[in-house]
Amino acid sequence: MLLELADVEVSYGAIPALRGVRLEVAEGEIVTLLGANGAGKTTTLRSISGLLRPRRGEIYLDGRPLSSIPAHTLVGLGVSHVPEGRRVFAGMTVRENLLMGAYHDRRHVREGTERVFTLFPRLAERASQLGGTLSGGEQQMLAIGRALMSRPRLMLLDEPSMGLAPRIIQTIFEVIVEINRAGVAVLLVEQNAVQALRIAHRGYVLENGQVALTGSGADLLADDRVRQAYLGEDIPTG
Amino acid sequence: MGFADQFWQLTVDGLMVGSLYAVIALGYTLVYGVLQLINFAHSEVFMLGAFGGLFAARGLLPGGATPSGPASVGLVAAGLAVGAACGAAAAFILERVAYRPLRRRSAPRLAYLISAIGASLFAVNLAGKEFGRQNVPVPDLFTNGTLFHVFGAQVSTQTVVVLGAAVVMLVLLDRLVARTRLGQGIRAVAQDADTAVLMGVNVERVIILTFVIGGLLAGAGGFLYAMTFNASYNMGFVPGVKAFTAAVLGGIGNVRGAMLGGILLGLVESYGGYVFQASYKDVIAFLVLVGILMVRPSGLLGVRLGRAA
Ligand SMILES: Nc1ncnc2c1ncn2[C@@H]1O[C@H](COP(=O)(O)OP(=O)(O)O)[C@@H](O)[C@H]1O
Ligand SMILES: [Mg+2]
Numbered sequence: 001m002l003l004e005l006a007d008v009e010v011s012y013g014a015i016p017a018l019r020g021v022r023l024e025v026a027e028g029e030i031v032t033l034l035g036a037n038g039a040g041k042t043t044t045l046r047s048i049s050g051l052l053r054p055r056r057g058e059i060y061l062d063g064r065p066l067s068s069i070p071a072h073t074l075v076g077l078g079v080s081h082v083p084e085g086r087r088v089f090a091g092m093t094v095r096e097n098l099l100m101g102a103y104h105d106r107r108h109v110r111e112g113t114e115r116v117f118t119l120f121p122r123l124a125e126r127a128s129q130l131g132g133t134l135s136g137g138e139q140q141m142l143a144i145g146r147a148l149m150s151r152p153r154l155m156l157l158d159e160p161s162m163g164l165a166p167r168i169i170q171t172i173f174e175v176i177v178e179i180n181r182a183g184v185a186v187l188l189v190e191q192n193a194v195q196a197l198r199i200a201h202r203g204y205v206l207e208n209g210q211v212a213l214t215g216s217g218a219d220l221l222a223d224d225r226v227r228q229a230y231l232g233e234d235i236p237t238g
Numbered sequence: 239m240g241f242a243d244q245f246w247q248l249t250v251d252g253l254m255v256g257s258l259y260a261v262i263a264l265g266y267t268l269v270y271g272v273l274q275l276i277n278f279a280h281s282e283v284f285m286l287g288a289f290g291g292l293f294a295a296r297g298l299l300p301g302g303a304t305p306s307g308p309a310s311v312g313l314v315a316a317g318l319a320v321g322a323a324c325g326a327a328a329a330f331i332l333e334r335v336a337y338r339p340l341r342r343r344s345a346p347r348l349a350y351l352i353s354a355i356g357a358s359l360f361a362v363n364l365a366g367k368e369f370g371r372q373n374v375p376v377p378d379l380f381t382n383g384t385l386f387h388v389f390g391a392q393v394s395t396q397t398v399v400v401l402g403a404a405v406v407m408l409v410l411l412d413r414l415v416a417r418t419r420l421g422q423g424i425r426a427v428a429q430d431a432d433t434a435v436l437m438g439v440n441v442e443r444v445i446i447l448t449f450v451i452g453g454l455l456a457g458a459g460g461f462l463y464a465m466t467f468n469a470s471y472n473m474g475f476v477p478g479v480k481a482f483t484a485a486v487l488g489g490i491g492n493v494r495g496a497m498l499g500g501i502l503l504g505l506v507e508s509y510g511g512y513v514f515q516a517s518y519k520d521v522i523a524f525l526v527l528v529g530i531l532m533v534r535p536s537g538l539l540g541v542r543l544g545r546a547a
Contacts, residue, residue, distance in 0.1 A: 049435075049436055050435075051432055051435060051436075070440070071435045071436075072435050072438050072439055072440045072441065073438070074438075075436065075437065075438040076438060080436070081436045083432075083433060083436065087430055087432075087433040089425070089426060089429045089430060089433070090429065091425065091429055092425065092426075092429070096422070099422065100422060100426055100434075100437045101437060103419070103422065103423065103426075103437045103438045103439055104437070104438030106419070146437075150437075150438070
């Protein structure tokens with residue numbers, strides 16, 4: 001298994017945020033992690049990246065426990081994280097932001113930059129502009145492009161569609177599928193449940209720091225509880 | 239003679255002192271950038287560098303006449319190098335002893351300030367004990383005299399050495415921050431430390447190297463300062479406060495801001511000291527600071543390290 005979370009518990013001070021999360025991502029999969037605000041989705045991704053340390057349980061990458069691995073070395077193991085709110089370096093140009101993505105390994109900067117510019121031609125036009133001056137959509141493209149620069153095997157995406165216009169969301173989701181087709185496994189956190197489940201092979205629904213439901217994308221899309229809770233549909237009872 | 243007659247001379251003198259303020263100010267601004275911490279013990283890094291350079295120059299100095307030519311160049315270079323090395327070592331130890339343990343325990347802001355003041359008092363008194371409490375001159379490493387004139391202003395060998403060395407350091411640092419991988423890491427940590435980690439930046443390593451770079455600059459700057467104004471155990475205080483002022487003036491955390499702030503402060507002091515009275519120098523410097531901060535609270539160039547490169 002590429003990524004495995006085994007009964008992971010994480011808390012902020014004394015307040016628990018994850019209460020025994022079990023989750024797996026296999027090579028080549030798109031897995032989506034759904035859940036209401038505050039369910040623990042961001043906490044899950046930050047724990048995988050080593051920014052937070054589980055109080056209990058273990059996270060495995062290729063079967064190797066991550067608890068003793070420094071967070072900054074994770075990108076070298078093939079994990080790249082597109083954080084919530086994009087977090088592009090506002091004072092760096094588009095090109096410099098991409099270079100940051102290749103910080104741990106500078107050997108493939110040119111091909112990497114070419115590839116990102118092919119994927120997102122808008123970024124090529126703005127190559128010398130500061131990250132902070134880009135629109136929300138462009139910043140999201142840059143954050144994804146930056147994450148691609150490290151040639152990941154597993155990409156963690158935290159609400160990439162947040163606050164974007166539908167047309168841009170469409171582009172972002174198409175690119176996620178394309179990245180996955182090129183062999184990158186994706187763990188996609190989304191509020192946008194329908195679209196996420198349409199492209200995902202499998203999904204998990206997180207509630208109060210626990211996995212409440214799991215299944216294939218199609219099964220979850222058809223599940224009454226999912227439709228009710230996340231798609232805002234009224235299901236007739238009785 | 240009036241101000242107009244003296245203008246160029248005051249400019250040359252102001253640039254010389256200002257370039258040293260700039261060199262020291264970079265240490266404050268770089269550390270602030272990566273840690274949001276004012277390293278109040280930086281002035282002692284400067285002082286220890288000055289003594290290191292001074293002892294090296296003194297030890298290498300052959301007896302007899304004032305050296306000249308290649309010997310002078312070698313001695314100044316040795317003083318700069320040893321001063322820089324001592325400054326770097328002092329900054330490294332400071333970070334390890336006074337700050338890192340606090341960071342490990344996620345200590346509150348106030349703890350860092352107290353730790354900095356403690357480290358500073360320790361270093362000052364250790365230097366007072368070991369090196370004496372009087373002024374210690376740097377021996378003459380070259381014959382100082384007027385090298386040339388600019389618009390009637392005399393430019394001495396000393397000025398050329400100090401200003402030249404300082405400008406080289408400023409340019410190198412600017413290039414380092416803008417162009418190298420380490421510089422990119424420093425800027426990334428300054429802008430968003432968590433995201434820097436996600437990019438593979440080893441934040442602890444960047445922090446310690448930032449202290450070392452600031453120490454290299456302050457140590458070499460200390461030696462240059464001592465060549466002009468002598469060394470003493472408490473020599474760090476006034477230039478330290480001035481350099482800190484320069485960093486705030488330019489926008490703390492901003493590399494080019496610190497350089498601009500240092501040069502401006504040197505010039506303003508030089509002009510102001512002449513127009514009013516030399517003893518008003520410091521008053522004028524701080525009035526300028528207060529005035530500029532009232533209009534631009536984040537300093538002349540703003541606060542972001544990344545924007546500076
Ligand atoms: N830095 C923090 N300090 C304290 N509590 C936090 C912090 N970040 C998140 N939490 C809490 O942890 C829980 C999970 O948050 P989060 O993982 O951000 O949820 P999601 O991403 O699903 O919206 C929430 O109850 C939230 O209030
Ligand atoms: Mg979140």
